[in-house]
Amino acid sequence: MSSKSKVPTIAQIAERAGVARSSVSRAFTRPELLSTTTVLRIKKVAEELGYVPNSSARALSTGKTGNIAFLVPDVANPYFPPMIRSAQLAAENLDYCVFLADFEESRLKEEKLIERFAGKVEGVILISSRMPEERLQGLAEKIPIVLVNRDVPGIPRVLIDAGSSLKQAVRLLAHQGHQEIAYLSGPSVTWTNKQRQAAISMVTNELGLQLVVIPTEKPSLESGQAVVDQMISSGVTGAIAFNDLIAHGIMTELSSRALAVPDSFSIVGCDSSISPFTNPPLTSVSNETTEAGKIACEMIMGVLGEMNSKNDQIKVLETLLIERETIGPPCK
Amino acid sequence: MSSKSKVPTIAQIAERAGVARSSVSRAFTRPELLSTTTVLRIKKVAEELGYVPNSSARALSTGKTGNIAFLVPDVANPYFPPMIRSAQLAAENLDYCVFLADFEESRLKEEKLIERFAGKVEGVILISSRMPEERLQGLAEKIPIVLVNRDVPGIPRVLIDAGSSLKQAVRLLAHQGHQEIAYLSGPSVTWTNKQRQAAISMVTNELGLQLVVIPTEKPSLESGQAVVDQMISSGVTGAIAFNDLIAHGIMTELSSRALAVPDSFSIVGCDSSISPFTNPPLTSVSNETTEAGKIACEMIMGVLGEMNSKNDQIKVLETLLIERETIGPPCK
DNA sequence: CAATACCTTGCAACCGGTTGCATGTCAACA
DNA sequence: TGTTGACATGCAACCGGTTGCAAGGTATTG
Numbered sequence: 001m002s003s004k005s006k007v008p009t010i011a012q013i014a015e016r017a018g019v020a021r022s023s024v025s026r027a028f029t030r031p032e033l034l035s036t037t038t039v040l041r042i043k044k045v046a047e048e049l050g051y052v053p054n055s056s057a058r059a060l061s062t063g064k065t066g067n068i069a070f071l072v073p074d075v076a077n078p079y080f081p082p083m084i085r086s087a088q089l090a091a092e093n094l095d096y097c098v099f100l101a102d103f104e105e106s107r108l109k110e111e112k113l114i115e116r117f118a119g120k121v122e123g124v125i126l127i128s129s130r131m132p133e134e135r136l137q138g139l140a141e142k143i144p145i146v147l148v149n150r151d152v153p154g155i156p157r158v159l160i161d162a163g164s165s166l167k168q169a170v171r172l173l174a175h176q177g178h179q180e181i182a183y184l185s186g187p188s189v190t191w192t193n194k195q196r197q198a199a200i201s202m203v204t205n206e207l208g209l210q211l212v213v214i215p216t217e218k219p220s221l222e223s224g225q226a227v228v229d230q231m232i233s234s235g236v237t238g239a240i241a242f243n244d245l246i247a248h249g250i251m252t253e254l255s256s257r258a259l260a261v262p263d264s265f266s267i268v269g270c271d272s273s274i275s276p277f278t279n280p281p282l283t284s285v286s287n288e289t290t291e292a293g294k295i296a297c298e299m300i301m302g303v304l305g306e307m308n309s310k311n312d313q314i315k316v317l318e319t320l321l322i323e324r325e326t327i328g329p330p331c332k
Numbered sequence: 333m334s335s336k337s338k339v340p341t342i343a344q345i346a347e348r349a350g351v352a353r354s355s356v357s358r359a360f361t362r363p364e365l366l367s368t369t370t371v372l373r374i375k376k377v378a379e380e381l382g383y384v385p386n387s388s389a390r391a392l393s394t395g396k397t398g399n400i401a402f403l404v405p406d407v408a409n410p411y412f413p414p415m416i417r418s419a420q421l422a423a424e425n426l427d428y429c430v431f432l433a434d435f436e437e438s439r440l441k442e443e444k445l446i447e448r449f450a451g452k453v454e455g456v457i458l459i460s461s462r463m464p465e466e467r468l469q470g471l472a473e474k475i476p477i478v479l480v481n482r483d484v485p486g487i488p489r490v491l492i493d494a495g496s497s498l499k500q501a502v503r504l505l506a507h508q509g510h511q512e513i514a515y516l517s518g519p520s521v522t523w524t525n526k527q528r529q530a531a532i533s534m535v536t537n538e539l540g541l542q543l544v545v546i547p548t549e550k551p552s553l554e555s556g557q558a559v560v561d562q563m564i565s566s567g568v569t570g571a572i573a574f575n576d577l578i579a580h581g582i583m584t585e586l587s588s589r590a591l592a593v594p595d596s597f598s599i600v601g602c603d604s605s606i607s608p609f610t611n612p613p614l615t616s617v618s619n620e621t622t623e624a625g626k627i628a629c630e631m632i633m634g635v636l637g638e639m640n641s642k643n644d645q646i647k648v649l650e651t652l653l654i655e656r657e658t659i660g661p662p663c664k
Numbered sequence: 665c666a667a668t669a670c671c672t673t674g675c676a677a678c679c680g681g682t683t684g685c686a687t688g689t690c691a692a693c694a
Numbered sequence: 695t696g697t698t699g700a701c702a703t704g705c706a707a708c709c710g711g712t713t714g715c716a717a718g719g720t721a722t723t724g
Contacts, residue, residue, distance in 0.1 A: 007474075009680055020704045025682055035702060055451040056397060057680035059388035061709045067431075067452075075417040078410060085407040085434050092433070097452060099399075100432035101424065102417055119387040120399075120429060142339075248609065277580065279611025341710055352674045357712055367672060389710035393679045 008049040017045040028053060068300060069099040069117040069124040071110060073187075077219065078273040079243065079289060080127065083148070087125060087293035094301055096122075105187060105218065107131055118143055123300045126150065128190050144303040146296050150191045156299045156313040158292050159191075162270055163199035165285040165321040169240055169268045170203040172321075176329045178238040178266065180210040182231050184250070186219045186242030193242060196270065200240060212236055216246055224249020228257075237330035238266035244273045244284055251278060251326070262328030272322060281324035288317040340381040349377040360385065400632060401431040401449040401456040403442065405519075409551065410605040411575065411621060412459065415480070419457060419625035426633055428454075437519060437550065439463055450475055455632040458482065460522050478632040480624055482523045488635055488645040490627045491523075494602055495531035497617040497653040501572055501600045502535040504653075508661045510570040510598065512542040514563050516582070518551045518574030525574055528602065532572060544568055548578055556581020560589075569662035570598035576605045579614055583658075594660030604654060613656035620649040 010024040017024070019042060026033050027042040034042075045051075059065045070087055072080045084100060091098045099117060103110040107130040117124060123144035129136060133152050139145060140155045147157040173181055183200050186193040197213065204211040212234045216223040224246035231239060231250065241247035247269035251261050261267050261280060268283050269275050275282035295315055302313075342356040349356070351374060358365050359374040366374075377383075391397045402419055404412045416432060423430045431449060435442040439462040449456060455476035461468060465484050471477060472487045479489040505513055515532050518525040529545065536543040544566045548555040556578035563571060563582065573579035579601030583593050593599050593612060600615050601607050607616035627647055634645075 011680075021681080022683075022705080023703060025680095026703090029682075033702075038702080052447070052451050054392070054680050056388045056391035057709090058682080059709095060386070060392050060680080060711085061682045063709080065388060070432075075420065076413045078413070081408045081410070081413045084432070088407065088432060088434055097431050097433070097449065099429050100402075100416070100420060101429070102420055115384070117429065119384050274606070274609050277606050277609040277611075279609075279613075281611075343710080353711080354675080354713075355673060357710095358673090361712075365672075370672080386710050389679090390712080391679095392681085392710080393712045395679080 007054075008046075008051045009054070010051075013042060013046050013049060013051055016049065017042050065120060065122055066095060067097050067099060067121045068297075069101065069113075069121045070127070071101050071103055071113055071117075071124060071129075072127045073103060073105040073130070075100070075102045077245065079271050079287075082287065083127065083289035083293035083296075085293070086290040087297040090294045090297035091301075094297075096301075103130075105130065107189075111135070114139060114143075122304055125296045125300055128187075128192060130187070130189050144300060146300040146303060148292055148296050151314075154312055156303055158295045158299065158315040158317065160288045160292055160317045160319065162192075162196055162285045162319050165319045166196055166199045166240060166268075166270065167203045168321045169283070169285075169327075170200055170207070170209070172323070172327055173238045173240075173266060173268070174203075174207050174209055176238075176266065176327060178209070178236075178330045180212065180234075180236045182212045182214050182234060182236040182239040184224065184227060184231070184239055184241040184246050185213055185215050186246070188215065196242060210236075216242065219243050219245055221245050221249040221252070224251075225253040228253040238268075238327070240268040241270065243271050244269035244275045244278075244282060247282055247284070247326075248274060248278050251282070262326050264331045266327045266330070268327065275322070275324065278326075280326055283324045283326045284322055286320040286322055288319055291317055339386075340378075340383045341386065342383075345374060345378050345381060345383055348381065349374050397452060397454055398427060399429045399431060399453045400629075401433065401445075401453045402459070403433050403435055403445055403449075403456060403461075404459045405435060405437040405462070407432070407434045409577065411603050411619075414619070415459065415621035415625035417625070418622040419629040422626045422629035423633075428633075435462075437462065439521075443467070446471060446475075454636055457628045457632055460519075460524060462519070462521050476632060476635045478628050478635065480628050483646075486644055488631045490624050490631065490647040490649065491527075492620045492624055492649045492651065494524075494528055494617045494651045497651045498528055498531045498572060498600075498602065499535045500653045501615070501617075501659075502532055502539070502541070504655070504659055505570045505572075505598060505600070506535075506539050506541055508570075508598065508659060510541070510568075510662045512544065512566075512568045514544045514546050514566060514568040514571040516556065516559060516563070516571055516573040516578050517545055517547050518578070520547065528574060542568075548574065551575050551577055553577050553581040553584070556583075557585040560585040570600075570659070572600040573602065575603050576601035576607045576610070576614060576616055579616070579658075580606060580610050583610060583614070594658050596663045598660055598662070599658045601658075607654070607656065610658075612658055615656045615658045616654055618652040618654055620651055623649055 010021045013024045014021045024042055027039045031039045088098050101113045103113055110130055125146045127148045129150045136152050145155055147155055201211050214227050214230055216227055219242055228250055247267050270285045272284045272287040275284035342353045345356045346353045356374055359371045363371045420430050433445045435445055442462055457478045459480045461482045468484050477487055479487055533543050546559050546562055548559055551574055560582055579599050602617045604616045604619040607614035
């Protein structure tokens with residue numbers, strides 16, 4: 001009823017304060033150029049009128065939106081929220097806002113989203129990208145990109161290396177007497193999966209163990225449950241899963257068949273997303289996602305700063321194997 | 333080296349295609365105003381030059397940013413990611429982008445974030461807001477707001493009602509013979525906590541049970557662990573926790589003292605965020621967050637459409653008590 | 665064949681800030 | 695007292711789209 005005045009613009013502040021529009025602008029962006037008294041007067045008027053700078057207008061003239069995008073394969077996968085959180089917090093400290101989008105583990109959707117965001121953000125952080133290397137490099141020329149868990153030369157990236165921990169897990173299984181173990185693989189196109197599988201098979205070869213790779217449809221609980229038949233019939237006595245979700249799916253399915261862990265099967269997860277909650281607590285690899293999110297965010301800010309210089313930063317985060325209660329001697 | 337041309341603007345497309353800038357604009361926004369051939373020619377040129385509309389410029393002249401903000405108390409709390417995901421997906425289908433921010437359960441931070449986003453979005457979805465009612469109403473006059481799990485008259489809202497399920501939980505405990513039970517309360521200012529506590533105390537009164545309310549510092553695992561002493565010394569034999577995280581904290585702490593659930597204590601959680609994973613599986617209330625996120629998003633789009641009309645929509649989502657394995661007869 | 669209507673396209677103003685340059689003021693210095 | 699420079703502020707163009715209005719052309723109608 002009362003205030004039909006909408007949001008005030010610099011023009012209205014300027015008129016009310018008896019100065020030029022440019023002075024109002026400067027009062028907020030470069031106050032050192034104006035006399036203290038003028039700045040104070042302008043700010044007072046602005047306060048009274050409830051002035052809020054229009055960020056579209058500002059973005060249009062400066063070319064800076066103050067936004068970044070954060071693209072993840074699956075928001076609901078418990079692996080990602082801590083990473084999202086830490087990245088967002090880090091961005092906020094630098095006065096940036098972050099768009100979040102879920103590309104549902106689909107390469108097509110990922111591409112669409114990048115295009116959609118291209119005009120709205122200054123840079124994008126891409127988690128576990130499914131896009132081909134050349135495409136990424138092409139995009140990186142147009143817009144600053146930082147990758148997490150994807151290793152493309154020439155693009156700044158942060159990698160969480162679960163390899164050494166998984167190698168340790170294989171050795172542990174071998175030490176317990178397991179001769180045949182399975183790797184329940186994750187999304188085949190991802191760097192993460194390739195790297196994990198490579199690490200595991202390196203050690204199984206080295207120790208002369210038999211490794212059976214069983215693909216899963218998705219890195220989810222349900223997919224874990226779905227591959228139990230195949231796993232059992234393969235004759236393995238222990239398994240390492242691409243992530244905790246798959247591992248837990250296997251555990252629940254085994255338990256529904258009255259097969260105990262680790263008595264009937266030994267299981268190892270990865271990422272410690274839900275492993276502290278499982279029954280029994282799942283032996284898994286530590287979770288470095290919080291750190292990764294923060295670093296990715298800092299990296300992109302760095303990239304925003306010096307877009308010119310050939311930027312080939314790479315940061316590798318090491319992990320730890322966290323032994324809980326799902327490894328034991330083989331059953332048969 | 334080669335392309336210094338940056339991103340092309342309508343002016344360049346216009347020149348290349350031999351038309352006015354306005355025609356280029358219309359070719360994308362209102363093609364029915366132009367002849368088919370002209371539209372085709374313009375689009376072809378745009379394609380060749382890799383034209384992407386500048387969204388700041390568009391937002392400036394239309395006043396529509398095509399963005400919404402989604403503010404949550406804690407991204408890493410497993411209760412929220414499914415809600416974030418479904419809201420984001422729903423927004424995307426309507427060509428909106430969503431900003432995500434974590435206000436760390438702080439009212440001050442919440443306020444700051446709303447202000448920061450005010451200029452960048454067309455509306456904000458506020459989850460479990462900590463802000464006082466009057467402040468929210470004031471803000472709602474300036475910018476479209478939809479609340480989730482907060483009941484403020486005059487502001488569109490979606491509420492997840494765990495009340496009836498928790499009442500059922502109390503009855504279940506009573507039926508098992510429990511006379512004194514505890515409610516491990518959540519953030520005291522939240523609607524969710526008040527509503528849950530009210531529901532529980534209504535039934536304990538009705539049945540003549542003793543109810544001990546024990547506050548927790550945060551709705552987290554650690555806070556659950558921290559209140560176990562107090563809970564034990566209060567003499568209760570069963571407890572209902574504000575959420576699964578607190579319930580699980582209690583369970584782990586009890587288990588580290590060699591107290592079994594449900595033999596020594598009966599525990600009920602809420603929200604089914606991690607209850608399927610706990611050991612033993614936690615009896616809890618169903619999770620309606622996915623639906624809530626979707627509805628909140630649809631609501632805000634509705635609000636954007638008809639900002640004028642008095643908007644007092646309210647949508648209540650009912651829940652189910654999911655009985656798992658953490659309720660049994662009282663110990664002593 | 666003239667009058668009218670419609671369809672297509674261009675012109676120019678506008679959205680709300682930012683910023684290079686010019687102007688004006690005043691004090692310091694010679 | 696005239697010159698010089700620092701400082702404060704205004705002017706106007708610009709960022710890249712959108713849109714009301716007008717103009718030109720073609721088709722329709724009496």
